[in-house]
Each structure stands twice: as structure tokens, then as C-alpha cells.
Amino acid sequence: MDTVIGVIGGSGLYEIDGLENAAWTAVETPWGTPSDEILTGTLDGVKMAFLPRHGRGHVHSPTTVPYRANIDALKRIGVTDVISVSACGSFREDMAPGHFVVVDQFIDRTFAREKSFFGTGCVAHVSVAHPTCPRLGEACLEAATAQGITVHNGGTYLAMEGPQFSSLAESKMYREQWGCDVIGMTNMPEAKLAREAELCYASVAMVTDYDSWHPDHGEVDVMDIIQTLSGNSTNARGMVARLPALLGTERPPCLHGCDRALEYAIMTAPEKRDPALLARLDAVAGRVI
Numbered sequence: 001m002d003t004v005i006g007v008i009g010g011s012g013l014y015e016i017d018g019l020e021n022a023a024w025t026a027v028e029t030p031w032g033t034p035s036d037e038i039l040t041g042t043l044d045g046v047k048m049a050f051l052p053r054h055g056r057g058h059v060h061s062p063t064t065v066p067y068r069a070n071i072d073a074l075k076r077i078g079v080t081d082v083i084s085v086s087a088c089g090s091f092r093e094d095m096a097p098g099h100f101v102v103v104d105q106f107i108d109r110t111f112a113r114e115k116s117f118f119g120t121g122c123v124a125h126v127s128v129a130h131p132t133c134p135r136l137g138e139a140c141l142e143a144a145t146a147q148g149i150t151v152h153n154g155g156t157y158l159a160m161e162g163p164q165f166s167s168l169a170e171s172k173m174y175r176e177q178w179g180c181d182v183i184g185m186t187n188m189p190e191a192k193l194a195r196e197a198e199l200c201y202a203s204v205a206m207v208t209d210y211d212s213w214h215p216d217h218g219e220v221d222v223m224d225i226i227q228t229l230s231g232n233s234t235n236a237r238g239m240v241a242r243l244p245a246l247l248g249t250e251r252p253p254c255l256h257g258c259d260r261a262l263e264y265a266i267m268t269a270p271e272k273r274d275p276a277l278l279a280r281l282d283a284v285a286g287r288v289i
């Protein structure tokens with residue numbers, strides 16, 4: 001199978017550079033319209049697709065990002081590996097603004113989003129015990145290191161609903177009681193949906209601030225975040241540009257089984273499945289239904 005790298009760009013990352021035959025293409029899905037058109041092209045001979053999570057011009061809030069349409073659209077155009085790039089706050093002194101974190105765990109505190117492609121008429125339960133793909137995470141770690149970025153291997157990302165930042169009490173609880181490392185508003189349900197769509201998913205969180213727990217930093221300020229983001233975005237583009245050479249053109253079956261997540265997940269008896277829902281699942285679950 002050919003590798004097709006899909007990059008979801010978060011706050012501050014609205015395009016990537018250097019693609020050959022670059023073109024923005026509109027993709028419609030049974031789950032609605034994605035956040036924006038998708039930029040496709042090749043880099044080092046590897047096919048790539050880039051989707052700005054909030055849309056160019058930052059149109060969608062973390063709550064209104066069309067997560068299902070975004071993941072379906074990437075799957076529909078043939079993406080095999082999704083790299084999510086996001087801004088985040090840090091709960092750790094040693095994960096400082098400007099550093100990157102290759103996230104490997106999540107706590108999902110979002111509550112106002114559609115979180116599954118499945119439901120009445122086709123029920124499925126996939127495992128998200130290990131929600132990210134170690135192979136992809138390692139490639140991101142290597143790419144970021146080669147780019148000269150200070151990058152942390154592993155971390156727990158608290159996904160909050162937003163759009164407001166956390167209160168001091170919440171920030172302290174996530175840090176002291178829950179042991180989280182970073183906080184953001186978008187990686188859930190994105191990671192869960194990628195797993196349902198049998199896509200390998202890695203998350204690179206770029207630290208922009210210390211959230212509100214830090215005695216020397218006080219409140220989170222979006223102006224400070226934007227300032228840090230402009231440096232982060234140059235680094236993020238450099239990291240992304242190194243991924244094709246690391247991942248290669250040939251994509252073997254995922255050693256961790258991300259690409260077979262639905263193998264035994266669907267519970268609904270074949271004769272009880274809803275044809276309308278099955279039709280919507282053509283790209284996401286076409287392999288198994």
C-alpha cells in the first residue's frame with residue numbers, strides 16, 4: 001500500500017510548504033463539509049494531504065470543528081497516516097513554551113461534540129487504550145529532533161471543551177491530581193474518530209503557554225500564545241517536511257493494528273444494520289461492512 005500522509009494543522013498552522021503539484025481540493029463527505037479544502041501534493045515522492053483544522057482564517061471554534069467530516073475526508077482521499085499538529089498549554093515546568101510534545105495519551109473532557117461514526121443501526125466499540133500509533137509518533141520524534149526542536153517523548157493531553165481557557169482550580173486539578181502534561185481543545189474526538197476510521201494517528205502538541213497554574217505566568221493570554229505560535233509554526237513546517245523521507249513511499253500493515261481496529265468491533269447483527277448508516281460509513285468502514 002502507498003503511504004499517504006495527512007497533516008491536520010492546528011492554531012497557527014494553516015498551510016505547509018514545498019509540495020509538488022500542490023492543489024487545494026474540496027471534498028464532500030456524508031458527515032458534512034470538512035473545515036476547509038484539502039491541500040494535496042507530493043514531497044520526496046510521498047503523497048501528502050494537509051487540512052487546516054480550524055479552516056484558513058481560523059473560522060471554526062474547537063467545538064464546531066467538523067471532526068467527523070475531517071477524518072472521513074482524509075480517509076476518503078486515501079490518507080493512511082494522520083499527523084495532528086496542535087497548540088497546547090503545559091502543566092510541566094520542563095515542557096516549556098516552544099517545546100514540542102509527542103502525545104501518547106488523552107483524557108477526554110469534551111462534551112459538546114459528535115464522538116463516533118457509529119450509532120443506532122450500526123454499533124461499534126473500538127479500543128483506544130493506546131490512542132496513538134507508536135510508529136508514527138517515533139517518526140515525529142525523529143523529525144522534530146532533526147529539526148533542532150526540543151521535543152518530549154510521550155505525554156498526556158487533557159482535551160477540554162473550551163473555548164474559554166481553564167479556571168485556576170481546573171488547571172491545578174488536571175496537573176496535580178490527574179497527572180496531565182499538556183492541555184488543548186481539539187485532539188478529542190479527533191483521535192477516537194481516526195481509530196474508528198482505521199487510520200494511524202500521532203499527535204504533536206506545540207507548547208505555547210503554562211496554562212493558569214504557573215505562579216510566574218498567571219492567566220493564559222491569547223496574544224502571548226500567538227507570539228509563541230509564530231515561532232512554533234516555522235518549526236512545525238520544518239518537522240512536517242522531514243516526515244515523508246522518514247515514513248517512505250511503502251506503507252506496510254501497521255504493527256500496532258491501527259489499520260485493523262474495526263476487525264471485531266461491530267456488534268450489530270448484519271440483518272439489523274441500518275442501510276442508511278451503512279451508506280454513510282462507506283469510506284470509514286468499507287473494509288469491514
Ligand SMILES: CSC[C@H]1O[C@H](OP(=O)(O)O)[C@H](O)[C@@H]1O
Nearest residue numbers: 010011053062086087184185186
Ligand atoms: C489559540 S489558543 C486556543 C486554541 O489553540 C489550540 O488549537 P489547536 O488544537 O487546533 O492547535 C487549542 O486547542 C484551542 O483551539
Ligand SMILES: Nc1ncnc2[nH]cnc12
Nearest residue numbers: 087088089183184185211
Ligand atoms: N492553555 C491552554 N488551554 C487550552 N488550549 C490551549 N491551546 C494553547 N494553550 C492552551
